[in-house]
Amino acid sequence: MASRRRMLLKVIILGDSGVGKTSLMNQYVNRKFSNQYKATIGADFLTKEIQFEDRLFTLQIWDTAGQERFQSLGVAFYRGADCCVLVHDVNVKKSFDSLNNWREEFLIQASPSDPENFPFVVLGNKIDVDGGNSRVVSEKKAKAWCASKGNIPYFETSAKEGFNVEAAFECIAKNALKNEPEEEMYIPDTIDVARARQQKSSGCEC
Amino acid sequence: MTSDSSSASLSSDDEEESAGQKPNVDVHTNSIDTSLDAIENQLSSIALNTSIDERSVSPTGYHEPVSEIENGSLRESVRERRRNSIGESSSSIGLGLSRNHLEVEVEVEREADGQLASPSSSGYAGERGSSSSPTSASGTDVIRELRDNGSSIGDDGVVSVDPSQTQWIRGKRHADEDDGSISWRKRKKHFFILSHSGKPIYSRYGDEHKLAGFSATLQAIISFVENGGDRVKLVRAGKHQVVFLVKGPIYLVCISCTEEPYESLRGQLELLYGQMVLILTRSVDKCFEKNPKFDMTPLLGGTDAVFSSLIHSFSWNPATFLHAYTCLPLAYTTRQTAGAILQDVADTGVLFSILMCKNKVVSLVGLQKTSLHPDDMLLLANFVMSSESFRQVFYLYMTSESFSPICLPRYNPMAFLYAYVHYLDVSFYNFFIKKIVIQIEAVLAKSNILNEVQRSLSEGGMRIEDLPVDPSSPNNSGSLFHLNHRKPATNGTVTGVGGPAGLWHFVYRSIYLDQYVSSEFASPISHPHQQKRLYRAYERLYASMHDKGVGPHKTQFRRDENYVLLCWVTQDFELYAAFDPLADKGVAIRICNRVCQWVKDVENEIFLLGATPFSW
Numbered sequence: 001m002a003s004r005r006r007m008l009l010k011v012i013i014l015g016d017s018g019v020g021k022t023s024l025m026n027q028y029v030n031r032k033f034s035n036q037y038k039a040t041i042g043a044d045f046l047t048k049e050i051q052f053e054d055r056l057f058t059l060q061i062w063d064t065a066g067q068e069r070f071q072s073l074g075v076a077f078y079r080g081a082d083c084c085v086l087v088h089d090v091n092v093k094k095s096f097d098s099l100n101n102w103r104e105e106f107l108i109q110a111s112p113s114d115p116e117n118f119p120f121v122v123l124g125n126k127i128d129v130d131g132g133n134s135r136v137v138s139e140k141k142a143k144a145w146c147a148s149k150g151n152i153p154y155f156e157t158s159a160k161e162g163f164n165v166e167a168a169f170e171c172i173a174k175n176a177l178k179n180e181p182e183e184e185m186y187i188p189d190t191i192d193v194a195r196a197r198q199q200k201s202s203g204c205e206c
Numbered sequence: 207m208t209s210d211s212s213s214a215s216l217s218s219d220d221e222e223e224s225a226g227q228k229p230n231v232d233v234h235t236n237s238i239d240t241s242l243d244a245i246e247n248q249l250s251s252i253a254l255n256t257s258i259d260e261r262s263v264s265p266t267g268y269h270e271p272v273s274e275i276e277n278g279s280l281r282e283s284v285r286e287r288r289r290n291s292i293g294e295s296s297s298s299i300g301l302g303l304s305r306n307h308l309e310v311e312v313e314v315e316r317e318a319d320g321q322l323a324s325p326s327s328s329g330y331a332g333e334r335g336s337s338s339s340p341t342s343a344s345g346t347d348v349i350r351e352l353r354d355n356g357s358s359i360g361d362d363g364v365v366s367v368d369p370s371q372t373q374w375i376r377g378k379r380h381a382d383e384d385d386g387s388i389s390w391r392k393r394k395k396h397f398f399i400l401s402h403s404g405k406p407i408y409s410r411y412g413d414e415h416k417l418a419g420f421s422a423t424l425q426a427i428i429s430f431v432e433n434g435g436d437r438v439k440l441v442r443a444g445k446h447q448v449v450f451l452v453k454g455p456i457y458l459v460c461i462s463c464t465e466e467p468y469e470s471l472r473g474q475l476e477l478l479y480g481q482m483v484l485i486l487t488r489s490v491d492k493c494f495e496k497n498p499k500f501d502m503t504p505l506l507g508g509t510d511a512v513f514s515s516l517i518h519s520f521s522w523n524p525a526t527f528l529h530a531y532t533c534l535p536l537a538y539t540t541r542q543t544a545g546a547i548l549q550d551v552a553d554t555g556v557l558f559s560i561l562m563c564k565n566k567v568v569s570l571v572g573l574q575k576t577s578l579h580p581d582d583m584l585l586l587a588n589f590v591m592s593s594e595s596f597r598q599v600f601y602l603y604m605t606s607e608s609f610s611p612i613c614l615p616r617y618n619p620m621a622f623l624y625a626y627v628h629y630l631d632v633s634f635y636n637f638f639i640k641k642i643v644i645q646i647e648a649v650l651a652k653s654n655i656l657n658e659v660q661r662s663l664s665e666g667g668m669r670i671e672d673l674p675v676d677p678s679s680p681n682n683s684g685s686l687f688h689l690n691h692r693k694p695a696t697n698g699t700v701t702g703v704g705g706p707a708g709l710w711h712f713v714y715r716s717i718y719l720d721q722y723v724s725s726e727f728a729s730p731i732s733h734p735h736q737q738k739r740l741y742r743a744y745e746r747l748y749a750s751m752h753d754k755g756v757g758p759h760k761t762q763f764r765r766d767e768n769y770v771l772l773c774w775v776t777q778d779f780e781l782y783a784a785f786d787p788l789a790d791k792g793v794a795i796r797i798c799n800r801v802c803q804w805v806k807d808v809e810n811e812i813f814l815l816g817a818t819p820f821s822w
């Protein structure tokens with residue numbers, strides 16, 4: 001294993017507008033919640049330092065805008081992500097139906113080296129609303145979808161009450177880590193000086 | 207060669223006077239706070255730009271924005287400002303970024319109400335860009351949060367220095383800062399290197415990881431513009447300039463309120479990138495191609511000092527903007543002897559061999575039919591002098607030899623060469639490229655070169671008070687080393703009283719030789735602060751002279767409250783001279799002619815002649 005160095009994990013949060021992406025991030029990082037809705041514009045970024053098995057990590061959390069008009073920012077944002085979090089609102093059917101699109105769009109734009117095994121985590125948010133009475137997406141249904149997409153871990157959360165948020169992000173961090181590739185081979189060439197002297201200015205790239 | 211230019215002489219009728227012309231003085235006294243927020247706001251408008259251009263504005267989310275706004279909170283008003291801009295977007299954005307333009311220049315005005323927004327980028331009150339507040343105990347304790355007090359976060363090598371202290375401090379400075387720290391925001395000049403996925407690689411100040419949120423913001427701005435096929439080069443925000451340089455998967459950013467010209471700052475970013483390439487080669491690009499998540503910070507482990515010393519040299523070493531190197535003044539025969547010794551080394555099949563003393567060249571041999579760019583020499587010298595390992599070995603054994611793979615970015619950015627570095631003294635070293643076995647030290651000792659070098663170091667080079675009155679007079683020896691009144695300088699800094707007619711300092715750059723010579727500092731500019739200010743003035747002058755369409759003869763004369771600056775550019779050389787602010791223009795011009803003549807008279811002592819491997 002390569003030393004005790006700190007690692008930075010890039011985490012992208014995706015999902016329809018208003019499902020609570022910003023709220024989840026703020027609950028996790030700042031332990032704060034606001035009832036007020038302010039649509040995210042473009043993207044917001046927060047960082048959080050965590051320790052896991054005696055190693056230090058920095059989670060660089062990219063909270064993206066759910067509103068469709070921001071979607072063309074995709075490639076720029078998704079590149080080099082270590083984990084992708086898909087969020088839906090259990091009280092809104094359409095937000096669940098969109099998960100498929102979000103996932104596919106992410107895989108196209110980020111084009112990870114191993115799309116089959118890229119780590120996603122799905123969160124069903126706002127389970128507190130109305131004591132669960134206005135719920136339209138059942139846990140069973142959500143879990144079935146996750147299973148069909150290669151056993152994506154699923155968490156039911158409430159950003160408002162802070163329920164399960166910690167556990168969900170813990171899983172996100174672990175999955176981001178699992179996806180850490182074997183050390184990339186960095187093998188630069190070396191110039192053969194004797195030959196470089198003969199070849200007329202072959203090496204010169206001015 | 208330089209001698210051709212002796213016919214050229216500076217006369218007062220071909221100059222353009224720009225006395226009193228000063229760089230625009232910005233009345234805003236913004237701190238970096240506003241700039242950072244301006245950048246973040248820029249991101250918002252970038253986002254809006256696309257939405258207006260390419261998408262319909264109807265939000266498809268099922269949750270309509272709530273429009274009420276809490277009163278009294280600073281955060282809220284900032285948020286509101288951004289939301290407001292949706293309505294008026296088309297005009298404000300048209301001004302902000304225009305597609306199909308190579309240069310994107312954005313002027314961001316300070317809010318009229320003067321409120322400073324907090325650095326946090328999302329709309330919740332009281333939060334930080336990077337935050338780690340204590341956790342309430344949650345069921346599992348596998349992942350534990352850390353407090354943000356820094357002590358546990360391994361900020362190794364924190365050296366706090368008084369900003370007035372101009373001496374360069376080895377290693378990372380102010381590692382405990384992040385973009386939320388007031389002190390961080392007050393720093394005049396920031397440098398960042400990040401990857402195209404927004405992962406921080408290097409930051410001059412502060413801890414890279416704590417700046418991850420800020421680095422993500424920078425990445426988002428750059429990538430967005432890149433995706434549109436454009437390039438973001440410069441953002442102006444009040445007094446700050448944000449300069450971007452994209453090198454494949456590596457992004458470099460400078461945020462500065464030093465009023466240096468854009469071209470100079472961009473040149474500094476190029477050098478910073480060159481330094482990275484010198485350490486790693488551009489093969490890292492391939493790693494990013496295969497894996498955009500690639501984290502290259504471990505490959506750069508322990509090189510903080512190399513970058514910070516390079517950045518420090520931007521404020522004292524004119525080689526960083528002149529793109530030329532300088533020689534240690536030596537008697538012609540001494541340099542020839544050194545050259546002969548190096549030639550023996552070169553004959554063993556190395557690419558080149560240099561003998562240097564600090565950042566000054568004693569002699570250089572080799573490299574036929576190829577070229578060693580002065581920037582490569584600068585980066586190589588900086589790498590050797592600032593790397594812990596080279597020196598450490600020296601202190602342990604009093605003489606050191608080491609091998610290091612290095613890449614010369616202007617020679618071949620893709621591949622390593624092997625540098626053999628031999629420290630002969632604390633400040634005196636020599637490198638060969640490729641392994642050779644030779645008793646260089648013994649040979650040099652026999653030749654008396656080391657003594658001559660010591661002598662030159664203590665006596666200094668060209669002193670303005672020695673400027674000959676009549677260069678053509680027969681009793682002028684034509685040598686720096688036969689003046690009998692030369693006294694050893696103290697601490698390597700020669701303090702004189704200033705030259706004739708209020709001459710304070712000059713820099714002469716020979717274009718064919720790729721070399722420059724700089725006079726010793728005289729008392730009116732003996733303090734490092736004054737020297738830094740003078741270099742900045744030269745830097746500005748250099749940038750303006752190299753702007754565009756400069757003819758073969760061009761001069762500039764500027765007078766401000768600090769100096770009279772005179773610049774003279776010909777096909778053969780460039781002269782930059784500083785005079786007392788009250789100096790007479792006609793006299794100053796005559797003095798400049800004398801300086802040029804003097805340089806020519808002693809050129810075989812101040813320049814490395816003949817063996818110019820640079821212009822084959």
Ligand SMILES: Nc1nc2c(ncn2[C@@H]2O[C@H](COP(=O)(O)OP(=O)(O)OP(=O)(O)O)[C@@H](O)[C@H]2O)c(=O)[nH]1
Binds near residue numbers: 019036126159267
């Ligand atoms: N009751 C309840 N409300 C929530 C919860 N999470 C978020 N909300 C509310 O839902 C609204 C939208 O939340 P945001 O976090 O801003 O939604 P978002 O996904 O970031 O939306 P966009 O930025 O537009 O993509 C806000 O009014 C929140 O207060 C939750 O767990 N329970």
Ligand SMILES: [Mg+2]
Binds near residue numbers: 022023038039040063
């Ligand atoms: Mg949001």
